[in-house]
Amino acid sequence: MAVSANRLELLQIADAVAREKSIDREIVIGAMEDAIQKAARSRYGSETDIRVEINSKSGEIKLQRLMHVVEEVEDPATQITLDEARGKNENANIGDSLADALPPLDFGRIAAQSAKQVIVQKVREAERDRQFDEFKDRIGEVVNGVVKRTEYGNVIVDLGRGEAIVRRDETIPREMFQNGDRIRALIYDVRREQRGPQIFLSRTHPQFMARLFTQEVPEIYDGIIEIKSVARDPGSRAKIAVISNDSSIDPVGACVGMRGSRVQAVVNELQGEKIDIIPWSMDPATFIVNALQPAEVAKVVLDEESERIEVVVPGEQLSLAIGRRGQNVRLASQLTGWDIDILTEEEESERRQKEFTERSDLFMEALNVDEVVAQLLASEGFTSIEEVAYVDPDEIAVIEGFDEETAAEIQARAREYLEAQEAAFDEERRALGVEDELRTIEGMTNAMMVAVGRDGIKTIEDFAGCAVDDLMGWTEKKDGELQRMPGLFSDFAVSKTEAEAMIIAARLAAGWITEEDLAEPEEDDPDAETTEEEQPMDGVAGS
Numbered sequence: 001m002a003v004s005a006n007r008l009e010l011l012q013i014a015d016a017v018a019r020e021k022s023i024d025r026e027i028v029i030g031a032m033e034d035a036i037q038k039a040a041r042s043r044y045g046s047e048t049d050i051r052v053e054i055n056s057k058s059g060e061i062k063l064q065r066l067m068h069v070v071e072e073v074e075d076p077a078t079q080i081t082l083d084e085a086r087g088k089n090e091n092a093n094i095g096d097s098l099a100d101a102l103p104p105l106d107f108g109r110i111a112a113q114s115a116k117q118v119i120v121q122k123v124r125e126a127e128r129d130r131q132f133d134e135f136k137d138r139i140g141e142v143v144n145g146v147v148k149r150t151e152y153g154n155v156i157v158d159l160g161r162g163e164a165i166v167r168r169d170e171t172i173p174r175e176m177f178q179n180g181d182r183i184r185a186l187i188y189d190v191r192r193e194q195r196g197p198q199i200f201l202s203r204t205h206p207q208f209m210a211r212l213f214t215q216e217v218p219e220i221y222d223g224i225i226e227i228k229s230v231a232r233d234p235g236s237r238a239k240i241a242v243i244s245n246d247s248s249i250d251p252v253g254a255c256v257g258m259r260g261s262r263v264q265a266v267v268n269e270l271q272g273e274k275i276d277i278i279p280w281s282m283d284p285a286t287f288i289v290n291a292l293q294p295a296e297v298a299k300v301v302l303d304e305e306s307e308r309i310e311v312v313v314p315g316e317q318l319s320l321a322i323g324r325r326g327q328n329v330r331l332a333s334q335l336t337g338w339d340i341d342i343l344t345e346e347e348e349s350e351r352r353q354k355e356f357t358e359r360s361d362l363f364m365e366a367l368n369v370d371e372v373v374a375q376l377l378a379s380e381g382f383t384s385i386e387e388v389a390y391v392d393p394d395e396i397a398v399i400e401g402f403d404e405e406t407a408a409e410i411q412a413r414a415r416e417y418l419e420a421q422e423a424a425f426d427e428e429r430r431a432l433g434v435e436d437e438l439r440t441i442e443g444m445t446n447a448m449m450v451a452v453g454r455d456g457i458k459t460i461e462d463f464a465g466c467a468v469d470d471l472m473g474w475t476e477k478k479d480g481e482l483q484r485m486p487g488l489f490s491d492f493a494v495s496k497t498e499a500e501a502m503i504i505a506a507r508l509a510a511g512w513i514t515e516e517d518l519a520e521p522e523e524d525d526p527d528a529e530t531t532e533e534e535q536p537m538d539g540v541a542g543s
Helices: 002-021 025-044 082-088 109-138 206-216 251-256 258-269 284-291 315-322 324-336 345-367 371-379 385-390 393-397 404-432 436-440 446-454 460-464 468-472 496-510 515-519
Strands: 050-054 061-070 079-081 097-101 142-151 154-158 163-166 182-193 196-202 225-233 237-244 274-279 299-303 308-313 339-344 474-478 481-485
Touching (some): 025 050, 025 061, 109 196, 142 163, 142 206, 182 206, 206 225, 206 237, 206 258, 225 251, 237 251, 237 324, 251 274, 258 274, 274 284, 284 299, 284 308, 308 315, 308 345, 315 324, 315 339, 324 339, 339 345, 345 371, 345 385, 345 404, 404 446, 436 460, 436 496, 468 496, 496 515
Parallel strands (some): 163 196, 237 274, 308 339
Antiparallel strands (some): 050 061, 061 097, 142 154, 142 182, 154 163, 182 196, 225 237, 299 308
């Protein structure tokens, strides 16, 4: 009876641990088998090959020692000859294993303590694996939890079946939590680390606000209204762009709700964060004008190659368009993905006048013409000597006061100027030590070679080591404001795509890569874990 009671108690313990830790009962029983096996090895010798089986229905423990049949015994503790094996089992062959039953194990204090440690470790590992497997597929989901404690500004949250953390920089500014408070946040990352799976929550992530709108607005949940992009300045202000797939439903009105009830519910959750709901448009200019609300825009000028846009506003609207500390234009830029430059009508007029004067002076100097001719060319939209030199002659001849003979003379002077300029660049390029091989890259000019040479780039290998940002410039934050840093090719009519193609051509020429490398598609890694952090969720583009 005592044995039966012990067996029953063993299974009851396994069931209790499995329920408490939310893991499979078989895992707990497996941990017990490992623990008994370790204790048995300490009793019979660590070199002994011992197997333990616990019957999951009866609780019976079967202890066996395995002996492997070999031709020549090297380890008597685990090996047996064929003759000896056939003395026990006449059907034994080389490579088989024979099991000898061992008597029940009497646990001593040390063995019991060691077995306990093994069980605790195995159960903890199983619990961690269960927790990781459960939450890794929930990235991008909003969860509710209870604040367990705060540590140096980080909030530890009890999710019921796991513990998560909201780091200080992922909480909304001036937001305070006490033990026992309920908290709602977005799971934005789950990592398997040494101390177990780490679940990271965020209340500042743009997609947190998008998920809140999905919960509050049935039309978004049903897919009738789509959230295209979100930009947030957590705790202060946010912009969200929406579009309706049903022409009869106003996307902005649906998100605002009756008397603002829907948007107010999101605002309350985000500690009073002001939210601008923007109608999304396929036309970049229209979308950017909408994104700059509540400011009124007079005119926009798009530069699609560099993804920059100039927005002209009335003078009294400038501060409203920029916003406090540049907040409005910064959020509009994040929302649309365009770099936005804001000018007043007066500034734009002055800049255009300055550009007109600079072009007129350039034409006067380069073409050796008087001011009237230079101004006529500038007013007709010519911006460079190259345009004048290679445009159809009829486009110059139709200018008032010009004829075919005048047009031919002007173009001849323009080409002569360009040839002289090209020769000067070539001479400077040689003086800088820039190799001729760089000229073999499609699109490379002597002027570009001078620009890279001044920066110490003189060979194909040097140029191959460049990044697109080195050539085209980049944006970085200085003193709280985004500033555009110039690149080597900022003064040339080169797009990012063309710059990238030139770098790839240099790497091919330098032998860094081959045509086969470019042709081979990237193979999907089956072991790679793709998170929703890496994929847009419901069309939401994070800022």
